[in-house]
Amino acid sequence: xxxGYVDDSGSEPSAPTFVLAGYVLPAERWAHFSDEWxxxxxxxKPIKYxxxxxxxxxxxxxxxxxxxxxxxxxxLMSLAEVIHAHQPLALAAHAQWSEYDKFKAxxxxxxxxxxxxxxxxxxxxxxxxxxxxxxxxxQSVDFIFDGQGDIGxxxxxxxxxxxxxxxxDARPLFGxxxxxxxxxxxxxxxxxxxxxxxxxxxxxxxVTRPGWVKIEELITNGFAGGSEIGxxxxxxxxxxxxxxxxxxxxxxx
Numbered sequence: 181x182x183x184g185y186v187d188d189s190g191s192e193p194s195a196p197t198f199v200l201a202g203y204v205l206p207a208e209r210w211a212h213f214s215d216e217w218x219x220x221x222x223x224x225k226p227i228k229y230x231x232x233x234x235x236x237x238x239x240x241x242x243x244x245x246x247x248x249x250x251x252x253x254x255x256l257m258s259l260a261e262v263i264h265a266h267q268p269l270a271l272a273a274h275a276q277w278s279e280y281d282k283f284k285a286x287x288x289x290x291x292x293x294x295x296x297x298x299x300x301x302x303x304x305x306x307x308x309x310x311x312x313x314x315x316x317x318x319q320s321v322d323f324i325f326d327g328q329g330d331i332g333x334x335x336x337x338x339x340x341x342x343x344x345x346x347x348x349d350a351r352p353l354f355g356x357x358x359x360x361x362x363x364x365x366x367x368x369x370x371x372x373x374x375x376x377x378x379x380x381x382x383x384x385x386x387v388t389r390p391g392w393v394k395i396e397e398l399i400t401n402g403f404a405g406g407s408e409i410g411x412x413x414x415x416x417x418x419x420x421x422x423x424x425x426x427x428x429x430x431x432x433x
Contacts (some may be wrong), residue, residue, distance in 0.1 A: 181206070181207050181317060181321055181322065181355065182206055182207065182320070182321040182322070182355075183205065183321070183322050183323075184203065184205075184271070184278060184308070184321050184322070184323045185202050185203055185323075185325075185366070185371065185372045186202030186271075186323060186325045186326050186364060186372055187201065187202060187325070187326040187369055188297070188300075188326065188376055189201070189232075189379070189380040190380050193277055194329045195277065196275070196277060196278070196382050197274055197295070197380050197384050198275050198276075198277060198300065198383060199376050200273050200274070200297070200300040200301065200304055201272035201274075201379045201412035202271060202273065202304070202323075203269065203271075203368065203371060203372055203375065203402075204267045204271065204308070204321060204374035204420075205258050205269070205391050206257065210368055210403050211311065212266075213262065213266050213268075213371075213383075214368075214431075216265070216266075217367045217370065217371065218367060219260065220258045220261075221259075221396050223258065224254070225247070225251060225255065227243035227244070227255065228234070228243060229243060229364050230243070230256075230259060230370040230374060230379075231363075231370075231374075232241070232372065232373055232377035250334050251306040253391040253392065253395070257394070257398075257433070258327075259371070260374070260394075260395040260398040260417070261297065262371075262399040263371050263374070263398065264399065267401065269311065269402055269404045270375060270399075270403045271289070271304055271311075271406070272405075272406040273303035273307065273403060273406065273409065274406075274407075274408055274409070275296050275300060275410070275413070275414070276301070276407065276410075279411045279413075280299075280414055282411045282424070283381070283411040283418075285416035287411075287415055287417060287418060289418035290315070292306060292418040292421040293417060293418040293421065294413055296414070298417070299336055299413065299414050299417040300333070301325075302338075302342050302411055302417050302420070303413075305323075305342055307404075307406070307407060308321055308405075309346060309350045309353050311404050311405055312352075318352040319353070320352060320355040322355035322356050322402070323359075324358065324359045324368075325356040325359070325361075326361070326362075326369050326372070326373070327360045327386075338421075339357050339358055340357075341400040341420075341424045342426070344424045344427070345418075345420035345421070345423065358359040374399060375399055378395070379406075
């Protein structure tokens with residue numbers, strides 16, 4: 181059995197790009213990963229957790245308050261090496277908020293896609309299905325997402341719809357209903373946060389500092405699939421959810 185940890189970056193509408201990204205490993209390997217991640221958090225100049233947004237110059241509090249850029253880079257490099265050592269499968273999906281707004285303004289199916297998060301959630305599972313199709317022995321994947329409050333609770337209810345929208349041969353790849361956890365407590369989610377942050381930067385403002393370029397290379401070595409959802413992609417996702425909703429209505433009528 182596999183387990184995937186997924187986080188978002190740019191989920192606020194003021195951000196131009198919304199990314200959902202994360203890593204997949206055999207479930208039993210995540211415990212070792214977490215032990216090594218915790219050691220690197222504590223090593224040298226320690227931090228209690230990693231939130232990439234706290235590395236920004238504009239962020240005046242948090243774990244990197246008072247740190248110089250080379251110190252931040254050194255800490256991120258050590259954490260990136262943990263990711264690289266474990267070679268997780270990496271998946272990412274992104275969308276421009278402007279494309280979602282275009283879809284929402286023009287589609288008759290907009291009510292079936294109340295947030296771009298829903299489509300990106302759908303896309304991550306589609307990417308996993310696409311990768312898993314080529315395996316001789318398909319394995320189910322249990323996904324854990326960073327807590328999203330109300331939208332996280334709603335996402336759980338989407339999962340059965342997402343499963344129903346896929347062909348029957350995809351079912352062996354679907355694990356249990358996804359969970360939503362706190363990334364302050366669940367260390368693999370901090371790695372997913374790092375990956376999602378760098379993916380958004382790659383799209384919006386690629387890193388150029390040599391050390392940061394190396395960090396990005398380390399954490400994307402196992403990249404297995406990525407995609408962008410445009411207004412047409414939102415329409416297709418909404419059509420899938422509409423189809424499932426109508427089937428449910430028929431079943432209860």
